[in-house]
Amino acid sequence: MKKILFIVVCFCWLTACGLGDTNTTYERYQVGSQGVVETGRIINMMPVQIQGSSGVGTLAGAGMGAAAGSMIGGNTAVNIIGGVAGGLVGGMVGSATEKAITQDTAFEFIIQKSNGQTISVVQTNELHFRIGDNVLINRINGTTKIRPLYNTVIYR
16 A cells, blocks of 8 residues: 555656746746847747656656565565666656656747847747737846737837
8 A cells, every 4th residue: 555655646746847837937036137128029920849858757757666666575686676677667657757747838929029120939828929919028037038018009
């Protein structure tokens, strides 16, 4: 029973490592930072898949698998073999789980800035941007995000 509880707790912990960043989320170090703000208009947008891996899932899965595998019982040799096999399988499962959890859909926004330059920004779209929307382009510490620009006409 303890083995099953251990595996369930570890799996729940691993699944909590989702992709938490959105275009309205800032990192703690960005608070109080000065940014550069420009204006523009969305001229095109297309959905893109975001995926990535920090390696945490692989390491956590390998550790959990090794711990669970070493509890097989028997003699020391069986426990070592079980730990190694559990670590390998756990690492593969952890890696696949992390990739599945961190995969998300975002949008690549093509924006014509008010100075005529065209740029692209990839971010989530929980603010429901559409082609033709006027936006603020905010660059802070190498990160660019767009925000709605309300009640302002940039282009005539």
